[in-house]
Amino acid sequence: xxxxxxxxxxxxxxxxxxxxxxSAGRAAVPFLLCALLxxxxxxxxxxxxxxxxxxxxxxxxxxxxxxxxxxVNYPEPYRSQILDYLFKPNFxxxxxxxxxxIGGDGQTTDGTEPSHMHYxxxxxxxxxxxxxxxxEAKKRNPNITLIGLPWSFPGWLGKGFDWxxxxxxxxxxxxxxxxxGAKRYHxxxxxxxxxxxxxxxxxxxxxILRKMLNSQGLQRVKIIASDNLWESxxxxxxxxxxxxxxxxxxxxxxxxxxxxxxxxxxxKKLWSSEDFSTLNSDxxxxxxxxxxxxxxxxxxxxxxxxxxxxxxxxxxxxxxxxGLMTAQEPWSGHYVVESPVWVSAHTTQFTQPGWYYLKxxxxxxxxxxxxxxxxxxxxxxxxxxxxxxxxxxxxxPFLPYFNVxxxxxxxxxxxxxxxxxxxxxxxxxxxxxxxxFLFKQLDSLWLLDSNGSFTLKLQEDELFTLTTLTTGRKxxxxxxxxxxxxxxxxxxxxxxxxxxxxxAPNFADQTGVFEYFTNMEDPGEHHFTLRQVLNxxxxxxxxxxxxxISIIGDYNWTNLTIKCDVYIETPDTGGVFIAGRVNKxxxxxxxxxxxxxxxxxxxxxxxxxxxxxxxxxALGHVEVxxxxxxxxxxxxxxxxASGMLNDKSLWTDIPVNFPKNGWAAIGTHSFExxxxxxxxVEATR
Numbered sequence: 275x276x277x278x279x280x281x282x283x284x285x286x287x288x289x290x291x292x293x294x295x296x297s298a299g300r301a302a303v304p305f306l307l308c309a310l311l312x313x314x315x316x317x318x319x320x321x322x323x324x325x326x327x328x329x330x331x332x333x334x335x336x337x338x339x340x341x342x343x344x345x346v347n348y349p350e351p352y353r354s355q356i357l358d359y360l361f362k363p364n365f366x367x368x369x370x371x372x373x374x375x376i377g378g379d380g381q382t383t384d385g386t387e388p389s390h391m392h393y394x395x396x397x398x399x400x401x402x403x404x405x406x407x408x409x410e411a412k413k414r415n416p417n418i419t420l421i422g423l424p425w426s427f428p429g430w431l432g433k434g435f436d437w438x439x440x441x442x443x444x445x446x447x448x449x450x451x452x453x454x455g456a457k458r459y460h461x462x463x464x465x466x467x468x469x470x471x472x473x474x475x476x477x478x479x480x481x482i483l484r485k486m487l488n489s490q491g492l493q494r495v496k497i498i499a500s501d502n503l504w505e506s507x508x509x510x511x512x513x514x515x516x517x518x519x520x521x522x523x524x525x526x527x528x529x530x531x532x533x534x535x536x537x538x539x540x541x542k543k544l545w546s547s548e549d550f551s552t553l554n555s556d557x558x559x560x561x562x563x564x565x566x567x568x569x570x571x572x573x574x575x576x577x578x579x580x581x582x583x584x585x586x587x588x589x590x591x592x593x594x595x596x597g598l599m600t601a602q603e604p605w606s607g608h609y610v611v612e613s614p615v616w617v618s619a620h621t622t623q624f625t626q627p628g629w630y631y632l633k634x635x636x637x638x639x640x641x642x643x644x645x646x647x648x649x650x651x652x653x654x655x656x657x658x659x660x661x662x663x664x665x666x667x668x669x670x671p672f673l674p675y676f677n678v679x680x681x682x683x684x685x686x687x688x689x690x691x692x693x694x695x696x697x698x699x700x701x702x703x704x705x706x707x708x709x710x711f712l713f714k715q716l717d718s719l720w721l722l723d724s725n726g727s728f729t730l731k732l733q734e735d736e737l738f739t740l741t742t743l744t745t746g747r748k749x750x751x752x753x754x755x756x757x758x759x760x761x762x763x764x765x766x767x768x769x770x771x772x773x774x775x776x777x778a779p780n781f782a783d784q785t786g787v788f789e790y791f792t793n794m795e796d797p798g799e800h801h802f803t804l805r806q807v808l809n810x811x812x813x814x815x816x817x818x819x820x821x822x823i824s825i826i827g828d829y830n831w832t833n834l835t836i837k838c839d840v841y842i843e844t845p846d847t848g849g850v851f852i853a854g855r856v857n858k859x860x861x862x863x864x865x866x867x868x869x870x871x872x873x874x875x876x877x878x879x880x881x882x883x884x885x886x887x888x889x890x891x892a893l894g895h896v897e898v899x900x901x902x903x904x905x906x907x908x909x910x911x912x913x914x915a916s917g918m919l920n921d922k923s924l925w926t927d928i929p930v931n932f933p934k935n936g937w938a939a940i941g942t943h944s945f946e947x948x949x950x951x952x953x954x955v956e957a958t959r
Contacts, residue, residue, distance in 0.1 A: 316686060316727075317634070317636070317638075317683060317684065317685050317686070318688055319632055319634050319646045319656065319685060319687050320688035320689045321633075321690055323633060325632060325633065325648070326630060326631035327543075327574060327630070327631055328628065328629075328631075329625055329626075329631055329647055330370075330419075330576045330627050331622075331626075332370050332577065332578055332579075332618060333369050333370055333371020333419065333577065333579040333580070334367075334369055334371070334372065334373070334579060334580040334581070334584075334597075335374070335375075335548060335582050335583060336372065336373070336374050336375065336404060336407055336582065336583045337375020337377075337387055337423075337582075338382050338423075339375055339381065339382025339384055339385055339426075340384050340387055340587060340782065341383070341581075341582040341583065341587055341597065342404075342407060342582075342587075343403070343587050344587060344780070344782075345407075345584060345601055345604075346775050347604035347780060348607060348609075349604070351751075352609060352754050352755075355751045356599070357411075357414065358749065358751075359611050359615055360411075360584060361410070361414040362415070362749065363414070363415050364745045364747045365747060365749030366615050366619060366749050367598055367615045367618040367622060368622040369411075369415075369418065369583075370418065370419060370622060371418065371419040371420075372418055372583070373420075373547070374404040374420070374423075375404065375422075375423065375471075376404075376422045376449065377389050377401065377402050377404065378425060378426035378812055378813065378815070379426060379427075379812040380425065380426025380812035380813065380814045380815050380816070380818055381426070381784060381785055381815070381817070381863060382471075382815045382816060383593065383861055384587045384588075384591040385587065385591070385782050385783055385784055385859070385860065386426075386784065386785065386818075387402050387404070388401040388402045388776060388777075389401070389787075390452055390455060391451065392428055392787070392807060392808060394430045399456070399460070401776045402776060405459075405460050408460070408462050409460055417626075417627075419465045419466070419627065420462060420464050420466075421466040421468065421498070421579075422449075422467050424471065425470075425471045425815040426813055427445070427448070427812060428812055428813070429808075429811050431813060432813045435813075436814055438470060439476045439479055442476065442478055442482045443482060443486075445479065446483045450483070450486050450487060450492070453467060453490075453492060453495060454490060454492075466495065466496050466497070466498050466522075467495055468497075468499070468547070469501065470500075470501070471501050471548075472502050472527060473502070475499055475500035480497060480499060480517060480520055480521065481517065483497065483520075484497060484520035497520060497523070498523040498524075498525040498547060499524065500524075500525070501526075501547050502526070503526060504533055504537045505534060505536065507521070509536050511524070511540050511542070512536055512539060522542065523544075523545050524537050524540065524542050524544050524545070525545045525546075525547030525548075526544075527546070527547060528546075528670045528671055529546050529549070529573060531564075531565055531569050531573050531575075532573045533572075533574055533575065543576055544573065544574055544576065545575055545576065546565070546573075546575045548579055549581070550562055550614075551580075551582075551668070551670065552596060552667075552668045554585065554596065554597060554598065554599065554612040554614050556704040556705060556710075558612075558613075558668075559614045559704055560661040560665040560667075560704055561667060561668035562580065562614045563617045563620070563659045563666070563702075563737050564643075564659055564661040564666040565668065566578055566657075566659075567643045567645050567658075568643050570635065570645055571636060571637065576631070580614070580618075582598075585597030585600045586601045586602055587602065587782065588602065588782060588829065588859070590829040591859045592859075592862060593669075595612075596669070598614045598615050598618060599611050599612045599614070599615050600612055603758065604779070604780065605758065605760055605761055605780070606755050606756070606757060606758035607754055608755050609754050613702075616712040617737060619700075619713050620702065620739045621655075621739075623745070623747070624657075624739055626649070629648060629649050629650075629655075630648055630650065631645060631646070634646065638658075638681060638732070639681060640677075640680070640732075641660060641678030641681075642659055642660035642661065642732065643658075643659055644657065644658045648691075652694075652742070653741075654687070654741065655739065655740070655741040655743065656697075656738075656741070657737070657739050658730070658736075658740075660678050660681075660732050660736045660737075661704075661734075662678045662734045662735055663676050663677070665704060665734075665735050666735075680731070680733050681731075682730070683729065683730050683732055684727060684730075685727065685729075685730070686726060686727040687721070687726035688726065691726065692725075693726070694742060696719065696720055696722075696742075697728075697740040697742065698715070698719075698739075698740070698741050698742070698743065698744055699718060699719050700746055701714050701715075701736070701738055702736065703737075704735040705735050715746065715748070719740060759828055759830070759959075760780075760828035762828075762956070762959070763955070763957075764780075764827065764957075765952075765954045765955075766779070766804075766953045767952050767953075768790060768802050768803055768804045768951060768953075773790045776790060777789060777790070778790060780826050780827075781824045782824060782825050782826065782859070783823075784819070784860065784863045784866075785818045785821065785863055786808050786824070787806065787808050788805065788806050788822075788824045789805055790802070790803075791803050791807075793949065800841070802951075803949040803950060803951045804951065804953075805947065805948070806822050806942050806947060806950075808822065808945045809947060810945050811945050816861040817862075818864070819863045819866070819885055819886070820944065821851075821941055821943055821944065822941045822946075823853075823856075823863065823866070823885060823941035824939060825856055825859055825938070826937060826938050826939070827955060827957070829936060829937055830935050831855070831937070831938065831955075831957045831959065832855070832934060832935045833911045833957065834854050834855075834938065834956065834957035834958070835907065835909045835956045836852050836854055836907070836938050836953075837905065837906070837908075837953075838852050838906055838940060838950055838952065838954065839904070839906075839950065839951040839952045840873070840903070840905075840940075841901075841902070841903050841904075841951070842873070842874075842899075842900045842901070842902075843901065843948055844875060845875055845899075845900040846875055846876055846900070847943075847946075848874065848875040848942070848948065849942065850873060850906075850941070851870045851871055851872040851873075851940070852871050852906050852908050852939070852940055853871065853885075853908070853940070853941070854868060854869050854908055854915075854937075855869055855933050855936035855937075856938070857935070857936040859937070863885070864885070864886065865884075865885075866884065866885040867885075867889075867932060868883070868884070869881070869882075869891075869908065869930050870882045870884070870887075871908045872943065873898045873904065874898065874943065875898065875899055875900040877895055877896060877897065877899070878893065878894065878898075879894055879896045879917075879924060880892070880893045881925060881928055883930065883932070885941075891928045891930070892928055894924075894925075896919060896924065898919075905952075907921065913931055914927045914928065915927075916928070938955050938957075
């Protein structure tokens with residue numbers, strides 16, 4: 275191996291010399307060879323005493339919830355470009371792991387994701403978009419690791435209780451059907467399965483899940499527990515031999531780069547199975563760069579998974595732009611490859627699951643950290659970060675103060691690495707625009723005459739990757755279209771015979787599930803509609819509203835007219851609404867304000883200032899029954915609103931002082947079947 279590296283090194287040296295004249299414009303190389311040894315710490319990278327833990331990969335979460343909702347509606351070629359930046363090896367983030375939500379019909383942060391089993395006798399493995407996303411990831415990287423995890427569960431599993439452990443066998447069956455369906459209908463092999471995101475685990479359920487997986491020939495599917503804190507699951511595993519046996523990975527969320535003694539005593543793989551969750555600015559990139567290294571240095575975590583994969587949901591929902599990149603404008607095609615993508619690349623493009631950390635990793639004398647990994651075949655990758663406290667705060671947990679300052683750091687390669695002749699160098703500098711570089715390849719570092727040592731000059735907020743691999747690449751496409759606001763005129767008649775996705779473009783369900791529907795009872799104008807399909811409250815993860823609601827449009831809309839055909843399916847108690855200026859969504863949906871225009875099957879109407887119906891502007895009687903189509907029109911202009919039923923004025927000039935702006939929306943009075951058609955918005959800002 276050493277001879278091959280030396281030969282390759284000589285060939286690249288010839289190329290480097292011929293290109294030297296053109297390299298003056300590149301970033302100044304901020305390191306010195308060991309001949310110019312400088313004061314500071316010396317860090318030995320050595321495999322003579324064996325290796326550290328096996329590396330399991332870097333990944334991201336789609337879901338928890340509905341974080342990829344708008345991605346599916348992007349036109350080509352932009353949708354494929356976004357996917358390439360996320361998953362294509364040696365191109366962008368080049369992720370090793372994709373973790374998806376097993377849709378459970380409930381609100382799980384930024385929206386709901388549909389279950390494959392809304393009801394006990396219902397199975398449909400083409401709802402939502404996670405199946406599609408996993409296939410697109412596999413298309414680009416056949417070796418990507420796939421993980422499924424429930425946040426919420428369909429209500430029928432609880433048998434009247436808001437709890438998934440009422441019938442352990444039934445819940446295990448539900449989860450196993452998702453895994454089996456992934457293979458049967460999409461040829462997707464799920465590698466890991468979780469328990470219940472950030473909620474209580476049940477040890478007996480975990481044991482039953484393992485037995486049911488085995489009974490279906492799914493011995494290869496491993497179990498992660500418990501996607502919450504370290505303490506409880508670790509202690510339980512040490513006291514329960516059967517539980518210890520069936521849990522393969524202990525996964526903790528937002529561990530602050532530290533694990534606990536009980537977790538380490540198990541000897542199991544330790545993962546930060548959800549982390550980051552931070553605005554994808556350079557500070558977010560600094561957070562990501564710091565924890566990618568220090569989760570192993572401090573906590574022996576061999577995988578770190580970011581929430582979330584791509585910020586592809588309306589930005590004013592909770593945790594806007596907390597993805598590795600941003601793609602929230604399918605109507606324009608605009609997207610942004612944010613700096614966390616290139617921070618990811620420093621690790622992902624130069625390692626693979628199955629590599630091993632060296633035992634010789636640690637902190638730098640004047641702040642920062644370094645890790646080194648090898649494939650055991652002669653390749654070595656070193657990742658060094660010097661993220662400052664100010665520019666690397668994650669959203670959680672609290673980050674104790676630390677100091678990072680300029681330093682010279684000498685690294686010495688020993689053991690099987692002592693004969694490495696050359697290292698490729700990739701560099702990132704976060705911060706001021708004038709000093710900023712993202713994943714820039716610098717000149718190679720030659721080690722032929724240095725006895726395997728080199729010295730780097732390190733400053734704040736830098737990332738270095740030094741590697742024997744020559745396959746790194748900063749992929750790029752032509753710039754996407756410019757950012758545009760949501761169209762001020764928007765129409766959807768839902769006339770799609772065989773929809774590729776179950777949800778209509780740009781609608782973001784916040785409670786309930788709204789799906790394309792073929793109305794066999796109406797072969798005419800309303801043959802194809804959008805239907806709210808839940809008839810019972812799901813087992814919740816967050817605070818779902820008591821009403822169902824799907825939002826759409828521009829949060830800055832102020833003056834607008836919303837028109838929609840509606841169809842109440844539930845006699846006597848059923849009701850539907852259209853709304854404007856809806857000001858909250860996601861986990862805050864229960865407290866959403868706006869202007870809501872309701873009609874009910876009992877022959878009444880209501881105008882409210884909130885989704886919950888506590889703020890009543892107007893009410894009265896109207897000729898409305900179930901099983902009949904009606905056209906609702908809501909006009910909001912300035913401080914007044916008016917409503918029409920079947921194009922005839924029903925109420926006028928009601929004062930509405932708050933909120934000043936927000937989304938448009940449709941929804942139902944409760945978890946009930948109802949249909950919507952010919953949705954139309956005209957807005958002026």
